[in-house]
Amino acid sequence: LVDATTLARARxxxxxxxxxxxxxxxxxxxxxxxxxxQPGPTKTNVNDCRIILVG
Structure with a gap:
């Protein structure tokens, strides 16, 4: 998160x-x-997408 003190603390x-x-x-x-x-695990599979094309 960034606030008014971020740059000063970084320097x-x-x-x-x-x-x-x-x-x-x-x-x-x-x-x-x-x-x-750092968020913890969400226990969801939203990134597990598989697409199979049969032609």
Whole structure:
């Protein structure tokens, strides 16, 4: 989650927010400042889709 203190806390932790954004490294960015949201398992199969084409 991002709030008004995010950039200041990132810089205080020695992070370079612009470089991490350019590297698509949001997971490490938020983990380093303690703001990483990691949802647990949803116990659903919404990503398990198989399509078979018979022709």
């Amino acid at each position: 205080a932790a020695g992070l370079d927010p612009a470089a991490m954004l350019a590297d698509n490294d949001s997971t490490r960015f938020f983990a380093e400042i303690g703001d990483l949201v």
